[in-house]
Amino acid sequence: MDEVVVLRLSNHLPELDRLAEAVEAFGERHRFPRKMVYQIRLVLDELLTNVISYGFSDDRNHEIEVEIRLxxxxxxxxxxxxxxxxxPLRADTPDLTSTVEDRAIGGLGIHLVRKLMDSVRYEHRGGKNRLFLEKIIS
Structure with a gap:
């Protein structure tokens, strides 16, 4: 059964709680393994935290749309x-061999996204960033 959930979030960090609740509910409805739900939450939280924290140079409200489709x-x-x-796919792969103290800041989030998702694609069109993620359910 196909299902689509579309969330329209504002560019404020507390909105991540709404996203987490929606992912949890979606996972429960479809009986996804807890580990998979956790990984999805982690990926989406990381990506949206970066957009909200670093993507806007003004103090205005902006909409971030997240679509989840089964x-x-x-x-x-x-x-x-x-x-x-x-x-984010152009970000350098972090040096995971260095100690935490010697490692450059940043890059771990997109590294996690690449590891946990089966495919990731980015486009910029019509003044919008669009990131497409795919996870195969096994």
Whole structure:
């Protein structure tokens, strides 16, 4: 059974709680394993925290749209915003061999996204950032 949930969030960190609740409810409805729900929450939280924290240079309200779609054995996500154009896939892979003290700040979030999702794609079109994620349900 296909299902689509669309959330329209404002660019404020407390909105991440609404997103987490929606992901939990979606996971429960479809009986996803707890580990998978946790991974999805982690990925979306990381991505949206970055958009909210670093993507807007003004103090105005902006909308971030998150779509969660279940299609056959795939979970599809779309994150769309009007933040400063930024392709997170161009971020350097972090040096995971260094100690935490010697490691450069940043990069771990997108590293997690790449590891936990089966595919990630970015586009900037019509003044909007769009990030597409796919997770195969096994």
């Amino acid at each position: 299609a056959d054995s795939r979970l599809l996500f779309r994150i769309e915003d009007d933040a400063t154009p930024f392709d």
